[in-house]
Amino acid sequence: MKTAITSTGNTLDSPMDRRFGRCSYFVIFDELTGSVEFIPNENAESVEGAGVASARLVASKGVEKIISGEFGNKVKSIFDSLGMHLIMIKEEKSVGEIIGLIKNKK
Amino acid sequence: MFKIAVASGKGGTGKTFVSTNLYQTFIEYGINAVLTDCDAEEPNAASFFKTELIESKQVTQKVPQIDSSKCLFCGKCQDWCAYNAILIIKERGLSRVMEELCHGCGACSVACENGAITEKEMLLGEVINFSDNSGCKIVEGRLKVGVYTPVPVLKRAINSTYADLAIFDSPPGTSCPFIHTVNASDYVILVTEPTPFGLNDLKLSVEILQKMGRPFSVIINRAGLGNRVVHDYLKRENIELIMEIPFDKEIASAYSKGKLAVSGRPLLAAKFSSLARKLTDKIGGIAL
Numbered sequence: 511m512k513t514a515i516t517s518t519g520n521t522l523d524s525p526m527d528r529r530f531g532r533c534s535y536f537v538i539f540d541e542l543t544g545s546v547e548f549i550p551n552e553n554a555e556s557v558e559g560a561g562v563a564s565a566r567l568v569a570s571k572g573v574e575k576i577i578s579g580e581f582g583n584k585v586k587s588i589f590d591s592l593g594m595h596l597i598m599i600k601e602e603k604s605v606g607e608i609i610g611l612i613k614n615k616k
Numbered sequence: 617m618f619k620i621a622v623a624s625g626k627g628g629t630g631k632t633f634v635s636t637n638l639y640q641t642f643i644e645y646g647i648n649a650v651l652t653d654c655d656a657e658e659p660n661a662a663s664f665f666k667t668e669l670i671e672s673k674q675v676t677q678k679v680p681q682i683d684s685s686k687c688l689f690c691g692k693c694q695d696w697c698a699y700n701a702i703l704i705i706k707e708r709g710l711s712r713v714m715e716e717l718c719h720g721c722g723a724c725s726v727a728c729e730n731g732a733i734t735e736k737e738m739l740l741g742e743v744i745n746f747s748d749n750s751g752c753k754i755v756e757g758r759l760k761v762g763v764y765t766p767v768p769v770l771k772r773a774i775n776s777t778y779a780d781l782a783i784f785d786s787p788p789g790t791s792c793p794f795i796h797t798v799n800a801s802d803y804v805i806l807v808t809e810p811t812p813f814g815l816n817d818l819k820l821s822v823e824i825l826q827k828m829g830r831p832f833s834v835i836i837n838r839a840g841l842g843n844r845v846v847h848d849y850l851k852r853e854n855i856e857l858i859m860e861i862p863f864d865k866e867i868a869s870a871y872s873k874g875k876l877a878v879s880g881r882p883l884l885a886a887k888f889s890s891l892a893r894k895l896t897d898k899i900g901g902i903a904l
Contacts, residue, residue: 559700559717566694569705584714592708 513539514568515608516578520548522606526599528579531561537605538571539612546609561585569594577608618899619782621654621801625817627788629807630837630861631655633871635785636664637878641888642781643750645904650779654797655787656741656757656766663874667746667754673776675757675769676737677720682711686732693724693733716764741769743776753777766793774800781902790820798825803898804832805858810842815849822855831898833858835891859891 516533517524527533532554538547549571553563561581565588568576576589577597589596599608622635632655639651653661680693680702689706701717702724703710715738725733741759748754757773759766770793774784784801787793798804806821808814818834825832833856836846840863850857861867867877867884878885889904896902 553700556700559714562700562703562714562717566703566705569708569710572707584716588703588710588712591712592705592710 511541511575512571512573513541513575513577513612514571514573515539515576515605517548517605520550522546522609523604526577526579526603526605526608530576530578530581530585531556531564533564533578536564536568536571537609538573539609541612562588565589617778617780617782618902619784619801619803620895621784621786621798621804622807623786623794623798623804623821624788624807625790625819625821626808626814629809629814630835631788631807632661632664632785633837633877634805634807634835634861635783636661637876637884637888638891639752639754639783640876640878641885641892642783643748643752645892647902647904648752648780650753650755650777650782651785652755652757652773652777652782653785654757654770654773654793655785656759656769656773656793657787659756659758661785662744662746662754662756664876665746665748665754667748670745670747670753672742672744673772674742675740675772677718677740677768678722678735679715679718679720679738680713680724680733681736682713683732683734684711686730687711688730688732690730692727692729696723696727698723716762720768741766743769743773745777753779767796771796771800781899790817790824794821795824795828798830799828801830803895804830805835806832807835807837808846809838810836810840810844810846812843812845814842815845818846819849822853835859835861837861838863858894859887861887 515537516527517535517537518527520535536549553560565585575595581596622631624631642649653659691704694702694704699717699719701714703712740763744756746754755773757769759769784797786797808818839860870877878888
């Protein structure tokens with residue numbers, strides 16, 4: 511199963527980005543293979559609809575779970591109809607820490 | 617028709633206060649004027665007058681709808697949309713129109729080669745025309761709650777009626793609603809207050825008006841409060857200070873009850889008369 515995590519940078523030490531649509535990077539973590547891919551978010555500077563464009567990007571990667579700080583209403587309804595799970599993390603955590611939690615099935 | 621916009625970067629500086637009292641001053645001079653409330657997100661200018669409803673017109677916009685039985689998920693409509701208002705995910709069989717992001721440009725309908733896109737009307741708000749006691753008109757743009765941008769509604773309000781002189785009560789801020797209102801005007805009055813906040817937002821508005829090449833001057837409202845930063849800035853930049861309205865609790869109290877401050881306040885009425893004269897000197901063609 512693949513999970514997308516919003517990230518402020520392109521390393522495992524980078525703190526998770528609390529924003530979904532305008533995050534700096536998407537990190538795609540594949541639980542099966544253990545691979546980690548960093549994708550720069552080119553929608554971060556969109557004038558309008560950054561969330562919708564980012565939802566399109568993430569969905570095209572075959573992701574089933576998305577972890578971020580917050581999701582807007584438009585994005586929520588899109589992911590809802592795609593049957594994708596949204597997980598909100600309120601405390602500050604690095605991407606590496608979050609991947610560790612997924613590995614330990616927490 | 618000569619069009620004056622009363623605007624400000626900062627909200628709550630007194631745009632509606634100035635617009636309503638200036639309008640009243642002009643109609644007392646017998647000028648055929650219209651007051652247009654362009655603050656479609658929370659219009660309130662009409663509440664200062666005894667009005668009669670003339671008509672209310674709905675403002676709509678075309679939005680696409682996708683027939684999923686005809687859609688091949690080619691994604692061309694999505695590529696053509698500049699506003700991320702269409703989402704096509706072929707792998708998941710999803711085609712979705714995000715109506716709140718749509719600007720109604722129609723590009724997606726042209727892009728679709730499979731006849732899957734048709735357009736429907738979406739309600740954005742209404743433009744309401746009132747007539748006041750003097751027979752002059754007050755126009756109000758009123759946005760439907762939840763609609764993303766007030767621009768189409770305020771544009772329609774601006775163009776909905778004719779008079780010799782129009783006063784536009786502009787929306788606050790310096791974004792699209794402000795730009796569209798001042799762009800439709802011949803002259804702009806910026807209302808500010810003598811505080812660092814007032815100055816910061818005044819500077820933003822001034823920069824935009826200078827770029828747009830619109831003539832303007834400034835009113836300092838609640839003069840006497842705060843400090844001299846705005847006065848110093850106007851002097852330094854050589855910007856005309858067309859009026860100062862002193863801070864007065866009585867005015868604030870009357871305003872909060874929906875009363876026109878120029879009624880029964882000769883000193884203030886004289887200030888507004890002087891403002892009206894200065895403006896007509898700039899306009900030409902309108903004599904008081």
